[in-house]
Amino acid sequence: MKREIPVNSEGHYTIGGLDSLELAKEFGTPTIVYDVAKIKEQIAKFKAGFEEENVKYHISYASKAFSSLAMYDLVAKSGIGSDVVSGGELYAALKGGMDPQELEFHGNNKSRAELEMAVDSNVGYIIVDNFYEIDLLNEVLTEKNKTADILLRLAPGIHAETHEYISTGQAKSKFGFDLQSGQASEALEKTLANPRFKVLGVHSHIGSQIFATAGFVEAAKKLMDFLSAWKEKYDFTAEVLNLGGGFGIRYTDQDEPLDVKDFVKIIVEAVKEKSKELNYPMPAIWIEPGRSVVGEAGVSLYTVGSRKDVEGVGSFVAVDGGMGDNIRPALYGAEYDAVLAKDPNAPIAQNASIVGKYCESGDILIKDYDFPKTEPGDVIAMLSTGAYGYVMASNYNRNPRPAIVFVEDGKARLVVKRESYEDMIRNEIL
Numbered sequence: 001m002k003r004e005i006p007v008n009s010e011g012h013y014t015i016g017g018l019d020s021l022e023l024a025k026e027f028g029t030p031t032i033v034y035d036v037a038k039i040k041e042q043i044a045k046f047k048a049g050f051e052e053e054n055v056k057y058h059i060s061y062a063s064k065a066f067s068s069l070a071m072y073d074l075v076a077k078s079g080i081g082s083d084v085v086s087g088g089e090l091y092a093a094l095k096g097g098m099d100p101q102e103l104e105f106h107g108n109n110k111s112r113a114e115l116e117m118a119v120d121s122n123v124g125y126i127i128v129d130n131f132y133e134i135d136l137l138n139e140v141l142t143e144k145n146k147t148a149d150i151l152l153r154l155a156p157g158i159h160a161e162t163h164e165y166i167s168t169g170q171a172k173s174k175f176g177f178d179l180q181s182g183q184a185s186e187a188l189e190k191t192l193a194n195p196r197f198k199v200l201g202v203h204s205h206i207g208s209q210i211f212a213t214a215g216f217v218e219a220a221k222k223l224m225d226f227l228s229a230w231k232e233k234y235d236f237t238a239e240v241l242n243l244g245g246g247f248g249i250r251y252t253d254q255d256e257p258l259d260v261k262d263f264v265k266i267i268v269e270a271v272k273e274k275s276k277e278l279n280y281p282m283p284a285i286w287i288e289p290g291r292s293v294v295g296e297a298g299v300s301l302y303t304v305g306s307r308k309d310v311e312g313v314g315s316f317v318a319v320d321g322g323m324g325d326n327i328r329p330a331l332y333g334a335e336y337d338a339v340l341a342k343d344p345n346a347p348i349a350q351n352a353s354i355v356g357k358y359c360e361s362g363d364i365l366i367k368d369y370d371f372p373k374t375e376p377g378d379v380i381a382m383l384s385t386g387a388y389g390y391v392m393a394s395n396y397n398r399n400p401r402p403a404i405v406f407v408e409d410g411k412a413r414l415v416v417k418r419e420s421y422e423d424m425i426r427n428e429i430l
């Protein structure tokens, strides 16, 4: 299905109703522009899915997909929580105005300093990943004479149909307690026996950019079976079943994501069914969407510079960004669509790879792409770049990281400044 490409009366591509060429002129390029209404709409759809199912729930935005102070502020005001996976994210989330009680702290190798920071700042939930962390967190809590609400991260042994690097729920994953081998039961025993921990339930995150509901349903059922067995064995009833994130988005017109509201409903119904079958009290269902909250809301604006054409071999159209602001194509072959900002409906006139300015042959943003005619100075808008782009940005080749702009109600505001050359040497000592 082709997505709708909005244009204004001049035929220019618009983002949140604003002319993308004007945005490029005002803020420069490369710039990542977010349509805030789209972010809010996704959050509202997730909520609606749960509300319609009439279950207890908690939505936590997986902020590693895209974080900035303005984003945390937006999340806080949307009435949902957020995940953080490092001291740095925790710091930014608090600075951005998140209520610490609404934060979940994830990570497979949280340091003592990070756990201390989480405990000191009264983070709501710590998702405990491994035995080392059980001991470390116990030490930290004992020192501070505090307790923590925790969930146990489990590896349910389910392989989501996605890229190997973004699949996390299979048994051979670095994340979580393995379910099949008995590790998970041992972790439960240990944490239940320790009064410093209040075990709220279990967590699993099976992967990312998942289109099929089957993996989630399978994970939910498997976890419910284990919870039921644990109820018998340990007299433990989970209040929370956290099924993670991973809901797929549309990068190209080939992608057909399910509406997130429907996704939620299918998962909830599977848990309801299982809870009835096992006569297990219906747990609150928690989810942690990242990509699906911000991915399609973001657009990267680039300016075309040089080109190279080799007869019979191919063409390259180079833009002023690339792998430094979006490493996903180079890292795992991610695909995107792009439009010519001044005329998205212009006829296809070339097949060329849209490449960046970084000194790597792999610095290709879109490979062998059918595109309208381009000239130096044209603005290209690469679509659905809102997730895992800026947050993975680097200063490779000492290119500054791009600016970030939020567009809402017909207004644009800069929320992250473009880095300066000076910023890039700030920590250096001569």
Ligand SMILES: *Cc1c(COP(=O)(O)O)cnc(C)c1O
Pocket: 062, 064, 065, 083, 106, 205, 207, 208, 209, 244, 245, 246, 247, 288, 289, 290, 291, 292
């Ligand atoms: C990355 C991650 C998410 C979010 O995944 P998306 O694909 O961005 O929705 C949620 N939970 C955990 C534990 C994660 O690591």
